[in-house]
Amino acid sequence: MGLIRAAMGAAGGVMADQWKEYFYCEAMPADLLATRGWKRQSGRSANTKGSDNIITNGSIVAVADGQCAMIVEQGKVVDICAEPGEYTYDTGSAPSLFSGDLSDSIGAVFQNIGKRFTFGGEAPMDQRIYYFNTKELVGNKYGTPSPVPFRVV
Template sequence: MMKGQKRTSSRGRSSNTSGEDNIISNGSKIAVNNGQCMMIVESGKVVDVCNEPGEYIYDMSTEPSIFTGGLEQGLRDMWGQMKERFTFGGDTGKDQRVYYFNMKELIGNKYGTPQEVPFKMKDPDTGQILLIRLRCFGEYSYHIVDPALFYTNVASNVADRSP
């Protein structure tokens, strides 16, 4: 799992050079590579998941608008949104992040005990106590099946990359 980063041109050609790191603007393009799953998390809640390769265009249609519903309710919602932005210095009060998950099988992970593990056992026939030394080692593979479940139960918010 890795946190997505805002992409800006090194030559200063990007139009959104002063944008915040944890705010996704409407119409932003988010690239999803083959074998990846992209997840958008807003204020700690998973709001969208995409695992098809290509470009994903972010749509903020959940924001209030005076054109949805009645005019009075639309104005009330817009005023509430403006008041919230004022308290956060003009930005939205939301924390939006993009996370990418590797959906490919990760093979060749090794495990084992660094030293022998002593284990005592009583022989049922003779009644003697036997000391057995065990050592284990091997390889395993794994892959993420449900990225939303992995995010909510294992990884949560990460600064850059999770192990």
């Protein structure tokens, strides 16, 4: 029974992670150095069962003025974007039927299902987006301690 459950979990998880996401960070206050990026989800979204730490190929990462986005996979920095605007994420590690050539994507999705099956149906990777505040840190002078305690959320 465990094999059937793992197969169903792997197939269901991969299919739930097919949707492209939109990652963003709200305006960062002056005392915040870094925070995690979040998926935009509303009540209308069909993407309610996707994994929290999987970034699907073709997803959008929005970078505001005064911010830098860093994408981390398995603890390793895989990409950095410091220019304001929208960035399209595509590394091939989380294939989607909704991006790229359909015939190539179908094969990659089935490979992903097989990989997840060997991990009991769970995603065998961890991907996250962190945003860093690149605005001038007021009151931070060389050689003197800052009067403002900086936070990392």
